[in-house]
């Protein structure tokens with residue numbers, strides 16, 4: 421690329437709480453009838469006093485700690501003054517100079533490389549209402565107004581789209597692991613704001629461009645990637661044409677990532693910040709902070725390291741840390757006796773991420789609710805690794821368990837006599853039958869040695885999956901002089 425990109429992100433996240441940030445109205449607005457969860461505090465009516473939501477602050481601190489931030493024990497809320505129809509008070513309660521969390525980082529991985537993205541700050545604020553545009557009219561639904569919002573701001577540390585995508589994914593995992601929010605982007609629970617500029621070759625390594633393009637309200641990682649591509653093109657054309665770049669706020673024009681100008685910024689916005697007079701300064705004591713710290717369970721990177729140490733392949737470990745239903749079930753299997761070894765862990769993970777995931781999806785169930793027990797699964801895979809049953813039989817038994825809804829792999833194998841044929845004379849009967857039934861294939865086999873695989877398949881079918889494919893192939897080759 422001709423110009424180096426300088427990218428920072430702001431992430432707006434809805435904290436999962438029962439009530440709003442400064443009043444007791446329900447914060448559950450998704451799909452609700454308009455304007456039912458509102459009160460004088462949400463509207464900032466004269467005399468109404470805001471009371472901070474302790475649970476929301478707890479979640480903000482928890483996320484800050486999970487993002488390796490230092491916590492400011494003495495903090496406060498501030499007023500950001502501006503008027504907009506979705507902000508009925510004429511100001512937003514937010515945090516300006518002393519956020520709850522500061523100076524953290526997130527570790528991301530691109531293939532085998534890892535990098536740190538610095539987190540500048542994590543602060544708490546309230547969300548605005550929702551504007552609904554209908555033809556000439558704009559309607560406002562205040563249910564969302566005042567719901568708790570956490571803002572995460574990164575340093576301009578990103579240079580590529582891959583880094584942005586890896587960061588967004590890892591951040592969403594951390595948020596979910598720390599149980600701060602469900603971070604469902606389709607519901608608008610996590611939104612991005614992009615800050616992007618291009619560095620011309622005349623700037624020194626430590627220098628940043630003197631302009632910044634902000635693109636607001638991006639609701640998905642894939643659109644974010646498209647916006648970066650679009651903005652790179654757009655900005656580099658302007659620079660190539662010798663245009664003086666100035667800071668702008670741009671909006672999303674469509675889902676293919678095009679942006680359009682909303683306003684230019686000749687100077688910094690004047691929001692006339694001042695400390696919120698209706699809320700006393702917030703003092704956080706260390707005991708409470710430590711208590712929150714201890715409530716954080718294993719984080720994604722720790723989980724990934726644990727899987728890699730167990731010997732799982734990178735790709736498998738990545739699936740488990742993203743899809744925690746699968747990962748949790750894998751952990752449960754690993755708690756069973758006789759599972760703690762690399763060979764079996766690798767085999768378990770492959771089966772979980774292919775066949776078992778397939779069954780779960782096909783039957784529209786979940787790993788938690790499916791009828792296959794961890795004991796049965798481990799029992800089957802141990803038999804497989806000991807060469808006592810074939811992969812085909814494993815699948816068959818799992819299918820029977822899913823169809824009947826009953827556990828008991830050992831009984832199923834016994835009842836249906838599914839143990840692998842180890843007795844060569846028994847295997848020979850199937851091989852002989854297949855050879856005599858398929859004269860034509862046998863005749864052609866000298867010209868096309870691959871046809872032997874076809875015969876192996878027939879023996880497998882004839883033996884209902886109980887023949888060992890390798891022994892069968894050897895026996896066939898021997899009999900046919902191959």
Ligand SMILES: [Zn+2]
Pocket residue numbers: 440443444445457458459460461462566
């Ligand atoms: Zn309210």
